Structures are given as C-alpha cells and as structure tokens.
Amino acid sequence: MRSYGGAAGGGSGGFKIYSEEELRKATNNFAADQILGRGGHGIVYRGVLEDSTIVAIKKSKMMEETETKEFAREMFILSQINHRNVVKLHGCCLEVEVPMLVYEYVSNGTLYHYIHGGKGLESNTALETRLRIAAELAEALSYMHSSASPPILHGDVKTANILLDGNLTAKVADFGASKLAPSDEAEIATLVQGTCGYLDPEYLMTCQLTDKSDVYSFGVVLLELLTGKKVICFDGPEQGKSLVSRFTTAMKTNRHDEVLDSRVRKEMGSKALEEVTHLVMRCVSMSGEERPAMKEVAERLEALRRYQQNPWGQAGAGGLEEGQSLHGREQQRDVTYKFIPQDVLDVEEGSTYTFSM
Structure with missing residues (x-):
C-alpha cells in the first residue's frame, strides 16, 4: 500500500493506493457474505484491512467511457472533501481494469x-x-x-x-x-x-x-x-x-x-x-x-x-x-x-x- 501525504481523503494518513491483493484479502476474495449493497454500477463490500480497519470497498462493473469519467469524478471530488457528515474516501486500487474505491465503513446502513x-x-x-x-x-x-x-x-x-x-x-x-x-x-x-x-x-x-x-x-x-x-x-x-x-x-x-x-x-x-x-x-x-x-x-x-x-x-x-x-x-x-x-x-x-x- 502506498500513501500520499496531504489532505486528500480528509485523513491524517493521506490518500492511499491499495493493491488488488490487499482488497481481495480484506473481503475474503470478494465473498458474497461480505456484500453491503448493490447498485447500478457495481457492488459494495465490507472489508477488514491488515491493521483491522473496517472499510467499504466499491467494486464497479465494466464501464463505458462516460461511466469511467463519472467514477474518476467521484474519486476526485471525495478526495477534496473533509467534513464529518460526508463519507470519507480512504483511497483506491488502480491495479484492476476498473479502479476500486475504499471508503470508511458506516455501520448502520442507509x-x-x-x-x-x-x-x-x-x-x-x-x-x-x-x-x-x-x-x-x-x-x-x-x-x-x-x-x-x-x-x-x-x-x-x-x-x-x-x-x-x-x-x-x-x-x-x-x-x-x-x-x-x-x-x-x-x-x-x-x-x-x-x-x-x-x-x-x-x-x-x-x-x-x-x-x-x-x-x-x-x-x-x-x-x-x-x-x-x-x-x-x-x-x-x-x-x-x-x-x-x-x-x-x-x-x-x-x-x-x-x-x-x-x-x-x-x-x-x-x-x-x-x-x-x-x-x-x-x-x-x-x-x-x-x-x-x-x-x-x-x-x-x-x-x-x-x-x-x-x-x-x-x-x-x-x-x-x-x-x-x-x-x-x-x-x-x-x-x-x-x-x-x-x-x-x-x-x-x-x-x-x-x-x-
């Protein structure tokens, strides 16, 4: 995992780049029992990182070019926000064809x-x-x-x-x-x-x-x-x-x-x-x-x-x-x-x- 300093993601540790292996391990190879929700563009999994931090991992489906731009926009926008009432983006994984986003885990659902x-x-x-x-x-x-x-x-x-x-x-x-x-x-x-x-x-x-x-x-x-x-x-x-x-x-x-x-x-x-x-x-x-x-x-x-x-x-x-x-x-x-x-x-x-x- 690589970490970039600064305010990105709103956390003191900076915006992090995760490996695909880290996220597979965190979700037990994206097991069905780790699914938090499904949306039009993909699935959100519950994951536990090596340091025991619980996160939500957004794994998107294959995207058209316009959808890829939307995904990139979401990543950029969230990396600029630091507010207690906005879900925090910890980082992303770029090793896969469609990048995955790693968010703070919010326990009580929607x-x-x-x-x-x-x-x-x-x-x-x-x-x-x-x-x-x-x-x-x-x-x-x-x-x-x-x-x-x-x-x-x-x-x-x-x-x-x-x-x-x-x-x-x-x-x-x-x-x-x-x-x-x-x-x-x-x-x-x-x-x-x-x-x-x-x-x-x-x-x-x-x-x-x-x-x-x-x-x-x-x-x-x-x-x-x-x-x-x-x-x-x-x-x-x-x-x-x-x-x-x-x-x-x-x-x-x-x-x-x-x-x-x-x-x-x-x-x-x-x-x-x-x-x-x-x-x-x-x-x-x-x-x-x-x-x-x-x-x-x-x-x-x-x-x-x-x-x-x-x-x-x-x-x-x-x-x-x-x-x-x-x-x-x-x-x-x-x-x-x-x-x-x-x-x-x-x-x-x-x-x-x-x-x-």
Missing part, C-alpha cells in the same frame, strides 16, 4: 432503510433525532456549496445516498452524479441524472444543475423524515403520487398534519410545525430562485432544534416569540405557494432519469 425498513420511523425515532439528521445533512450540503473550492453539487441527494453510523450520525455518500461548479457560474448544463421523486423539476426541464437542485432534493428527504412515508405512494387512492405532490396538496387545503406522522405532531408545537412546513415548501418550490440556500436551511434547522429543546427561551436563544420566525424576523402568514405540475412529480419510486435535451 437513511432509506432506517426510515422505511422494519418498524419504520413512527414507533422508534424521536423528533430530535430526525431534526438532527436533517441538520447534519443540511450542514454537509452547505459546506459543499459554500465552503468547498470549487463548489460541489451532489446531484442525487436521497435517503438511499445518506449513511448512518453507530451514533446515527448522517454521512452523505455516492458522488457519482456530482459536479464541480466553476466559481463564476451558478449553473451547469449537463446530462440529467437523478432519482424520480427526488429530482428537481426545474433541472429536469432545463438540464441546468444548480445548488438549488440539491435544495429541492433535500426538501424531499426532510419530508421523508417528517412523514415516515416513501417518496412515491404504492397503493390506495393516491397510488403513483409523489410525496411532494401529496404534501403540497395537503398544505393548500390546510391538512398537512394528515401527512405528518403521529410522533412529529405530538412532539412539535404549532409554531415550530409552521416553521418546518414553511421551510419544506420553500425547498420544493418549482422555481429554484424561490428556494433558500443550503446555508440558510442549515441555520433554520439548528434554530428549530434549539427551540424544541427550550421552547420557553428567548427568540435569540432559539425560542419563538409571537409573530416571529425562528430567526426572530417577522413571520409571513400569507405565504402563496407555487405548486408543481403533478405530471412532473408523480412517477415510479426508484426510477432514474439519464438524458439530455
């Missing part, structure tokens, strides 16, 4: 499985945990958009691309659809990639990926955390409808509490509930210009967490005063929402778009 697997959120997850996960994701995206140089646009924010560690700390993963944004350009013309139900309708229609595309997708993730529902309804009278479509309709008729799960309704006061639903609606606005920046989203979620912990405190310490938002500014009560055309929103869950205009 946020998607945490929300929708087993008993689901409603019975076992406190509101504070949901808000903390949302705030951590917002902080990571804010860092990527505002602090990374050049800025990084994730391009496929969804619960299946958010990992949880043993403390349920959120970590953003899967940068295969990500783009490096030139500092002097607000948007990038690109082949549309993303997952239906999370995909920014404006990006879908214009092929222009912006930071506000990530904001839209984040809004959908926040909705999943607040409702415990999947992004596409599979049965009943709302079969085929997206979560955003269902929520915006409920907001329009002042029935949003019918969509939120029981624990959120029980633990969140009316002022905080108004604030968080307003924030969701801004994030999933049809127009990117009307969506907040991730930095503002992160700040508002942190203020909301403080308020939930101390609802009787002063507004400056995270409390809410009459007629004020979580940031102490006058709350707008007559918000007019622009609703997204249903034919843009209602699609099959898990399906993806990849096309250009």
Whole structure:
C-alpha cells in the first residue's frame, strides 16, 4: 500500500493506493457474505484491512467511457472533501481494469432503510433525532456549496445516498452524479441524472444543475423524515403520487398534519410545525430562485432544534416569540405557494432519469 501525504481523503494518513491483493484479502476474495449493497454500477463490500480497519470497498462493473469519467469524478471530488457528515474516501486500487474505491465503513446502513425498513420511523425515532439528521445533512450540503473550492453539487441527494453510523450520525455518500461548479457560474448544463421523486423539476426541464437542485432534493428527504412515508405512494387512492405532490396538496387545503406522522405532531408545537412546513415548501418550490440556500436551511434547522429543546427561551436563544420566525424576523402568514405540475412529480419510486435535451 502506498500513501500520499496531504489532505486528500480528509485523513491524517493521506490518500492511499491499495493493491488488488490487499482488497481481495480484506473481503475474503470478494465473498458474497461480505456484500453491503448493490447498485447500478457495481457492488459494495465490507472489508477488514491488515491493521483491522473496517472499510467499504466499491467494486464497479465494466464501464463505458462516460461511466469511467463519472467514477474518476467521484474519486476526485471525495478526495477534496473533509467534513464529518460526508463519507470519507480512504483511497483506491488502480491495479484492476476498473479502479476500486475504499471508503470508511458506516455501520448502520442507509437513511432509506432506517426510515422505511422494519418498524419504520413512527414507533422508534424521536423528533430530535430526525431534526438532527436533517441538520447534519443540511450542514454537509452547505459546506459543499459554500465552503468547498470549487463548489460541489451532489446531484442525487436521497435517503438511499445518506449513511448512518453507530451514533446515527448522517454521512452523505455516492458522488457519482456530482459536479464541480466553476466559481463564476451558478449553473451547469449537463446530462440529467437523478432519482424520480427526488429530482428537481426545474433541472429536469432545463438540464441546468444548480445548488438549488440539491435544495429541492433535500426538501424531499426532510419530508421523508417528517412523514415516515416513501417518496412515491404504492397503493390506495393516491397510488403513483409523489410525496411532494401529496404534501403540497395537503398544505393548500390546510391538512398537512394528515401527512405528518403521529410522533412529529405530538412532539412539535404549532409554531415550530409552521416553521418546518414553511421551510419544506420553500425547498420544493418549482422555481429554484424561490428556494433558500443550503446555508440558510442549515441555520433554520439548528434554530428549530434549539427551540424544541427550550421552547420557553428567548427568540435569540432559539425560542419563538409571537409573530416571529425562528430567526426572530417577522413571520409571513400569507405565504402563496407555487405548486408543481403533478405530471412532473408523480412517477415510479426508484426510477432514474439519464438524458439530455
């Protein structure tokens, strides 16, 4: 194993080059019982290195030239990021025809499985945990958009691309659809990639990926955390409808509490509930210009967490005063929402778009 010093990969040991033999040994020759997950481009294995470090090894399938470029992009982007809420890239293996990536191992699987697997959120997850996960994701995206140089646009924010560690700390993963944004350009013309139900309708229609595309997708993730529902309804009278479509309709008729799960309704006061639903609606606005920046989203979620912990405190310490938002500014009560055309929103869950205009 060769190690290159510097900040690459965010670790003190630098970005490492692993041999194929090291990774074969770590995974027991890529044994089936070491598989953590499968994706469209390959398989992720659990591995144990010689120093007992547990890692996740992404072994990709044979790729076309464009896919090889995406793989290289993911490796480069992750090597530039050093944030506790972004999965860390330890290194790669270049001895094989398709390079393998070696990541930190994140033990609790995906946020998607945490929300929708087993008993689901409603019975076992406190509101504070949901808000903390949302705030951590917002902080990571804010860092990527505002602090990374050049800025990084994730391009496929969804619960299946958010990992949880043993403390349920959120970590953003899967940068295969990500783009490096030139500092002097607000948007990038690109082949549309993303997952239906999370995909920014404006990006879908214009092929222009912006930071506000990530904001839209984040809004959908926040909705999943607040409702415990999947992004596409599979049965009943709302079969085929997206979560955003269902929520915006409920907001329009002042029935949003019918969509939120029981624990959120029980633990969140009316002022905080108004604030968080307003924030969701801004994030999933049809127009990117009307969506907040991730930095503002992160700040508002942190203020909301403080308020939930101390609802009787002063507004400056995270409390809410009459007629004020979580940031102490006058709350707008007559918000007019622009609703997204249903034919843009209602699609099959898990399906993806990849096309250009």
